[in-house]
Amino acid sequence: xxxxxxxxxxxxxxxxxxFASAGAADTVGxxxxxxxxxxxxxxxxxxxxxxxxxxxxxxxWGDTHLHTGMSFDAGSFGARLLPRDAYSFSRGVEVxxxxxxxxxLSAPLDFLVVADHSDNMGWFQDLFDGNPAMLANPQVRKxxxxxxxxxxxxxxxxxxxxxxxSQGTFPMETASLPGTRTxxxxxxxxxxxxxxxxxxxxxxxxxxYEWTSNAAGNNLHRVVVYRDGGAQAIRMEPYTTLEPVGxxxxxxxxxxxxxxxxxxxxxxxxxxxxxNLSNGIMxxxxxxxxxxxxxxxxxxxxxxxxxxxxxxxxxxxxEAHPLLSPNDEFADYxxxxxxxxxxxxxxxxxxxxxxxxxxxxxIGLQLEKELGVNPYKFGMIGSTDSHxxxxxxxxxNFFGKHSGTEPSAQRIHHPMxxxxxxxxxxxxxxASGLAAVWARDNTREELFDAMMRRETYATxxxxxxxxxxxxxxxxxxxxxxxxxANAGYAKGVPMGSxxxxxxxxxxxxxxxxxxxxxxSANLDRxxxxxxxxxxxxxxxxxxFDVAWSGGRQPGPDxxxxxxxxxxxxxxxxxxxxxxxxxxITVWEDPEFNPQLPAVYYARVLEIPTPRWTAxxxxxxxxxxxDNVEMTTQERAYTSPIWYTP
Numbered sequence: 251x252x253x254x255x256x257x258x259x260x261x262x263x264x265x266x267x268x269f270a271s272a273g274a275a276d277t278v279g280x281x282x283x284x285x286x287x288x289x290x291x292x293x294x295x296x297x298x299x300x301x302x303x304x305x306x307x308x309x310x311w312g313d314t315h316l317h318t319g320m321s322f323d324a325g326s327f328g329a330r331l332l333p334r335d336a337y338s339f340s341r342g343v344e345v346x347x348x349x350x351x352x353x354x355l356s357a358p359l360d361f362l363v364v365a366d367h368s369d370n371m372g373w374f375q376d377l378f379d380g381n382p383a384m385l386a387n388p389q390v391r392k393x394x395x396x397x398x399x400x401x402x403x404x405x406x407x408x409x410x411x412x413x414x415x416s417q418g419t420f421p422m423e424t425a426s427l428p429g430t431r432t433x434x435x436x437x438x439x440x441x442x443x444x445x446x447x448x449x450x451x452x453x454x455x456x457x458x459y460e461w462t463s464n465a466a467g468n469n470l471h472r473v474v475v476y477r478d479g480g481a482q483a484i485r486m487e488p489y490t491t492l493e494p495v496g497x498x499x500x501x502x503x504x505x506x507x508x509x510x511x512x513x514x515x516x517x518x519x520x521x522x523x524x525x526n527l528s529n530g531i532m533x534x535x536x537x538x539x540x541x542x543x544x545x546x547x548x549x550x551x552x553x554x555x556x557x558x559x560x561x562x563x564x565x566x567x568x569e570a571h572p573l574l575s576p577n578d579e580f581a582d583y584x585x586x587x588x589x590x591x592x593x594x595x596x597x598x599x600x601x602x603x604x605x606x607x608x609x610x611x612x613i614g615l616q617l618e619k620e621l622g623v624n625p626y627k628f629g630m631i632g633s634t635d636s637h638x639x640x641x642x643x644x645x646x647n648f649f650g651k652h653s654g655t656e657p658s659a660q661r662i663h664h665p666m667x668x669x670x671x672x673x674x675x676x677x678x679x680x681a682s683g684l685a686a687v688w689a690r691d692n693t694r695e696e697l698f699d700a701m702m703r704r705e706t707y708a709t710x711x712x713x714x715x716x717x718x719x720x721x722x723x724x725x726x727x728x729x730x731x732x733x734x735a736n737a738g739y740a741k742g743v744p745m746g747s748x749x750x751x752x753x754x755x756x757x758x759x760x761x762x763x764x765x766x767x768x769x770s771a772n773l774d775r776x777x778x779x780x781x782x783x784x785x786x787x788x789x790x791x792x793x794f795d796v797a798w799s800g801g802r803q804p805g806p807d808x809x810x811x812x813x814x815x816x817x818x819x820x821x822x823x824x825x826x827x828x829x830x831x832x833x834i835t836v837w838e839d840p841e842f843n844p845q846l847p848a849v850y851y852a853r854v855l856e857i858p859t860p861r862w863t864a865x866x867x868x869x870x871x872x873x874x875x876d877n878v879e880m881t882t883q884e885r886a887y888t889s890p891i892w893y894t895p
Contacts, residue, residue, distance in 0.1 A: 632683025
């Protein structure tokens with residue numbers, strides 16, 4: 251069952267109540283009036299279709315993964331902006347970047363997590379200030395001199411510092427460790443900044459940090475987010491990876507999180523990211539530390555503490571890989587697959603299945619069948635992982651991974667990172683991403699609770715509005731209403747949920763709707779990605795086109811023809827003469843088997859637009875070369891909905 255529901259632009263501009271809780275008066279779905287007041291609207295409690303609703307009616311936009319100069323690597327790369335600058339910028343204030351460029355967002359964010367690294371937090375400030383005790387170490391003195399020389403010499407120093415820390419050669423006598431004056435001061439600064447900028451109902455400044463497990467260069471990073479305020483957060487300093495006070499094992503992080511909650515009465519969650527740089531250990535079938543089979547306790551604990559996964563960011567997209575999904579023409583999107591974080595170990599094909607969100611969701615079904623619990627039952631978000639203090643995910647407003655890659659005519663010549671093992675070129679960076687959260691209000695408590703129930707989605711930068719509901723009773727009429735959320739919550743469950751118990755003999759139906767970002771491109775299509783276990787317990791997947799723009803029809807191979815391309819590379823512009831402003835449909839799984847577990851999520855694609863590299867060429871008159879992508883199809887990934895027999 252598929253209904254493509256399109257409106258012309260004029261009508262759509264009037265129909266913004268499609269997804270939000272407010273909008274123009276609309277009588278769709280109201281019963282006809284009767285002759286008596288007593289029975290006029292007996293089927294509903296209120297005349298107003300917006301009254302009495304308590305479900306999440308607003309989508310809030312933010313970044314849960316931003317670094318400032320308080321992160322030792324960001325500071326080494328040249329970041330001089332600190333947490334207060336980062337929160338101010340995210341609220342829409344124009345600031346001056348670390349390289350002296352004026353910068354402002356196209357629209358403010360609704361929330362931000364400053365997630366400076368817990369390891370060595372505040373170390374760079376001491377170095378930059380010329381702390382004599384630190385400079386007494388010859389290696390640190392060398393780094394200090396390189397950083398003060400500036401330019402690419404400073405970038406080289408930053409890479410040396412990161413490599414040394416990753417490979418266990420960092421001069422630990424100079425480190426900023428929990429309990430030290432430097433560490434306490436840095437954590438206090440982070441908390442005070444969040445408390446200063448947190449404005450319930452208007453802007454949420456979360457307290458948080460990044461726990462950066464990076465054993466031998468293999469990424470197991472997590473961002474830890476607090477539901478709490480400073481009075482609770484200050485009672486325990488962040489957990490680090492440095493032994494003996496910390497650990498690189500995620501199990502130990504989860505123990506610390508439990509201790510924090512037991513000690514303070516607060517609440518925490520953790521967000522994994524960059525599985526594509528983990529070299530096969532982000533979503534494994536066996537414990538990557540002990541190489542033993544997982545037990546139920548591991549699965550329960552991971553699911554408890556890690557409700558979300560950061561599926562897209564500057565260091566590549568993590569939804570799917572073309573080798574894992576050869577029948578998906580959109581799987582090869584901003585792919586990073588050279589190796590691990592510092593390229594000390596090259597990528598092997600067998601690692602890929604344990605790195606990407608789509609395959610991880612399928613592995614979760616296998617582990618649930620074995621253990622009774624799914625450890626990879628996560629929702630989707632995006633964030634930048636910017637180390638500039640600037641949450642910029644827009645192609646035309648992209649300030650890079652770190653301050654050494656901020657906009658300039660020379661950015662083309664400056665690698666994002668270069669080690670003895672290989673190079674990440676500047677053009678490898680992806681201008682991504684953002685976290686979208688469906689909640690009732692813009693507060694720490696409401697947003698955190700929405701994250702815990704996984705009512706979230708990721709985008710690569712645009713602020714497209716997306717709804718995804720699953721159930722058994724949706725009809726085509728539910729896709730024709732201007733208030734699909736009413737039907738979505740009344741008849742089914744939202745993204746991030748389990749399908750309710752099967753009703754009757756039918757297949758699951760999904761109500762999915764998307765509206766373009768007013769500042770961005772029209773929509774190409776909506777797809778539903780299905781993963782399942784076949785009768786042999788083997789992982790399977792399929793991508794279904796469920797709603798699309800224009801009069802296109804699938805070809806003999808079942809593939810929908812491309813939407814077209816209006817990009818003018820010479821001027822880095824495009825036109826919205828193709829695509830649609832919104833798409834909405836009810837889709838029924840035509841291949842459903844009630845005996846087999848399955849997981850579904852929606853992917854929304856924009857029409858092609860200029861990539862940040864195209865803007866760079868047009869503005870600076872540079873040429874990246876034929877091997878560099880100049881266009882992109884921005885996208886959104888919803889949190890999944892699971893079916894369990």
